[in-house]
Amino acid sequence: MPQEHRLILKHADAPGYTPDVECYTRHGGYEALRKALAMIPRDLPDGKKMSPQEQIREDVKLSGLRGRGGAGFSCGIKWSLVDRRSGKPIYLICNADESEPGTFKDRQILHKDPHQLIEGMIISCWANDVKLAYIYIRGEFPAGAKILNHALKEARARGFLGKNILGAGYDLEIHVHRGAGAYICGEETGLIESLEGKRAYPRIKPPYFPAVLGLYMCPTIVNNVETLCAVKHIVSMGGADYARLGTPNNTGTRIVSLSGDVKRPGYYEVEVGKASVGELIFHENFGQGLREGRRLKAIIPGGSSSKVLKAGEKFKLKRKPPDGQMVATDVDLLDLPYDFDSLQSAGTMSGSGAIIVLDDTRSMVDTLSNVSEFYAHESCGQCTPCREGSLWMSKALDRLSNGQGRKQDADYLLHIAQNIQGRTICAFGEACAWPVLSFVKKFKDEFETRGAEQEAARAGAGTAGGASGQ
Amino acid sequence: MFLHALQEHFGFISKDAVEWTASKLGLQPINVHELVTFYPMFRQEPLGRHQIKVCRTLSCALAGAHQVRTFFCKRVGLDPHKHGPQTTSDGHYTVEFVECLASCGTAPVVMVNETFHEQVTVEKAEQILAGCRAT
Numbered sequence: 001m002p003q004e005h006r007l008i009l010k011h012a013d014a015p016g017y018t019p020d021v022e023c024y025t026r027h028g029g030y031e032a033l034r035k036a037l038a039m040i041p042r043d044l045p046d047g048k049k050m051s052p053q054e055q056i057r058e059d060v061k062l063s064g065l066r067g068r069g070g071a072g073f074s075c076g077i078k079w080s081l082v083d084r085r086s087g088k089p090i091y092l093i094c095n096a097d098e099s100e101p102g103t104f105k106d107r108q109i110l111h112k113d114p115h116q117l118i119e120g121m122i123i124s125c126w127a128n129d130v131k132l133a134y135i136y137i138r139g140e141f142p143a144g145a146k147i148l149n150h151a152l153k154e155a156r157a158r159g160f161l162g163k164n165i166l167g168a169g170y171d172l173e174i175h176v177h178r179g180a181g182a183y184i185c186g187e188e189t190g191l192i193e194s195l196e197g198k199r200a201y202p203r204i205k206p207p208y209f210p211a212v213l214g215l216y217m218c219p220t221i222v223n224n225v226e227t228l229c230a231v232k233h234i235v236s237m238g239g240a241d242y243a244r245l246g247t248p249n250n251t252g253t254r255i256v257s258l259s260g261d262v263k264r265p266g267y268y269e270v271e272v273g274k275a276s277v278g279e280l281i282f283h284e285n286f287g288q289g290l291r292e293g294r295r296l297k298a299i300i301p302g303g304s305s306s307k308v309l310k311a312g313e314k315f316k317l318k319r320k321p322p323d324g325q326m327v328a329t330d331v332d333l334l335d336l337p338y339d340f341d342s343l344q345s346a347g348t349m350s351g352s353g354a355i356i357v358l359d360d361t362r363s364m365v366d367t368l369s370n371v372s373e374f375y376a377h378e379s380c381g382q383c384t385p386c387r388e389g390s391l392w393m394s395k396a397l398d399r400l401s402n403g404q405g406r407k408q409d410a411d412y413l414l415h416i417a418q419n420i421q422g423r424t425i426c427a428f429g430e431a432c433a434w435p436v437l438s439f440v441k442k443f444k445d446e447f448e449t450r451g452a453e454q455e456a457a458r459a460g461a462g463t464a465g466g467a468s469g470q
Numbered sequence: 471m472f473l474h475a476l477q478e479h480f481g482f483i484s485k486d487a488v489e490w491t492a493s494k495l496g497l498q499p500i501n502v503h504e505l506v507t508f509y510p511m512f513r514q515e516p517l518g519r520h521q522i523k524v525c526r527t528l529s530c531a532l533a534g535a536h537q538v539r540t541f542f543c544k545r546v547g548l549d550p551h552k553h554g555p556q557t558t559s560d561g562h563y564t565v566e567f568v569e570c571l572a573s574c575g576t577a578p579v580v581m582v583n584e585t586f587h588e589q590v591t592v593e594k595a596e597q598i599l600a601g602c603r604a605t
């Protein structure tokens with residue numbers, strides 16, 4: 001039976017659990033940090049020694065942990081790309097911008113269990129020789145920022161943070177930086193610019209890979225809140241054991257944010273790939289299905305930037321049964337395991353782990369109009385295709401949504417979206433193009449019919465002598 | 471960020487505040503001004519005492535955010551058909567749509583100043599306004 005597997009959220013919602021340090025340490029908090037700092041160099045067969053830091057980095061690689069912020073990039077590989085020979089300081093930034101529409105998991109950790117994040121960060125910083133780290137928290141979490149600042153103070157008072165941490169001779173400082181309401185600050189290079197006190201204009205890669213030229217042009221690691229919490233558990237339980245959770249190449253647990261047209265929206269921590277899309281929506285342990293009399297129309301599987309999936313769609317999934325040979329099988333949307341690779345095979349992504357469910361009472365035109373308005377508002381404005389394109393798409397959709405559309409708007413939208421993707425500085429270009437491409441392609445009838453009806457209505461009004469709709 | 475402190479203290483960031491900040495940091499005023507215009511949370515004019523931010527984004531829209539915003543506008547005497555932030559002439563209320571507040575599981579959500587309200591129905595919105603009037 002599919003059920004939650006709470007690792008990161010194990011205590012967060014337990015009755016009486018509070019965000020203060022006493023409560024955290026009572027529940028075994030900061031033991032992983034003690035364990036990490038007490039590690040000793042390991043002898044290698046070739047006579048060399050592997051430092052504790054290297055051992056943790058190896059273990060994170062072994063764990064298979066993939067970033068929970070959006071791209072699902074291997075955390076271990078990300079850390080291995082950090083330029084350690086530049087002689088410059090290495091920074092670590094926790095991305096707590098949580099701004100991808102549909103996502104509300106980091107909020108739970110920040111508000112209910114801040115020390116878990118702090119412990120994960122301290123371990124990650126130690127493993128990467130970081131002396132100064134930041135938590136970039138979105139401006140709309142004023143309470144979260146207060147809780148974090150208080151928790152940092154407590155950690156300092158207990159010797160978990162600051163000078164000579166737990167007597168191990170390691171110094172680290174962590175500061176909280178508040179954003180001010182711009183989605184693009186979630187993009188890692190935009191975030192870095194914002195942290196430097198500038199407009200959050202993403203930087204072009206290459207050359208500005210954070211691992212080499214990040215904050216103040218120094219090597220920088222940017223990780224999501226949930227990713228950094230997972231590091232703590234990897235150190236506690238060991239990378240190999242962590243990798244046994246979830247499914248191969250999609251290891252560990254992940255917090256799924258479920259919203260939209262389900263009876264029980266909420267956040268559910270599951271082993272990655274152990275629950276299918278259908279189970280997350282319909283099973284009594286999760287979404288409990290749609291409201292009475294409604295049928296599933298579509299889902300947005302990984303935050304609003306991901307491509308929409310239509311009810312009844314079938315996908316070819318490559319699977320490797322225990323006896324070896326890869327076989328491709330047809331899988332229905334509802335049977336798709338909710339993991340990184342399966343969603344990618346289905347032509348979309350699990351992104352930030354946010355599923356938005358749409359039932360048959362929803363108009364795809366109005367839904368997409370809502371989504372596109374978000375992107376039109378949030379484009380940072382650096383690249384012309386994104387700045388202008390996101391606005392054109394939103395205006396065209398607004399017209400369609402309000403009776404002023406045309407039949408050819410569907411093709412017009414596809415044309416604009418195709419000209420944005422791949423032509424921009426940051427992945428926001430794709431983020432605003434993908435919803436349009438997928439909605440219009442998969443529900444083209446709905447868009448064309450709506451436009452055609454509006455044209456006909458205007459023509460009718462015109463011949464009857466009424467005012468033209470334009 | 472220093473601008474947060476100004477915004478919190480004065481409720482908005484005036485031209486004088488921009489110039490003062492720039493001079494303190496040894497920057498041109500334009501370097502500060504461009505930040506104030508880029509980040510939605512920084513305001514160039516004073517807002518109402520109670521800032522009502524209704525989330526407009528998809529999950530909240532599906533759960534009735536438009537009705538909630540319309541209700542607030544009508545009750546405090548603002549035009550629900552107008553776009554952008556609006557402030558009542560007595561300076562008590564500002565009502566506006568904002569983007570996803572990262573609480574889509576308890577949609578629709580509303581923030582009044584720093585206080586967060588979830589699953590806001592029209593009845594709940596009425597209580598929120600009553601709470602505003604009491605302070």
Ligand SMILES: Cc1cc2nc3c(=O)[nH]c(=O)nc-3n(C[C@H](O)[C@H](O)[C@H](O)COP(=O)(O)O)c2cc1C
Pocket residue numbers: 066067068069070071072073075078095096097098099100183184185186187188189222223224225227228426427428431
């Ligand atoms: C437009 C855009 C918005 C993003 N927003 C967020 C966000 O709100 N939170 C987040 O953790 N990552 C966000 N990301 C992903 C980050 O760029 C980055 O990949 C991530 O923080 C890396 O952490 P991870 O490897 O632990 O996932 C966003 C990316 C893009 C392109």
Ligand code: SF4
Pocket residue numbers: 184201202378379380381382383384386387424425426427428429
């Ligand atoms: S793609 Fe859009 S958001 Fe990204 S840098 Fe270009 S204009 Fe800014």
Ligand code: FES
Pocket residue numbers: 101102103525526527528529530531569570571572573574577578579
């Ligand atoms: S859509 Fe309103 S909180 Fe996310």
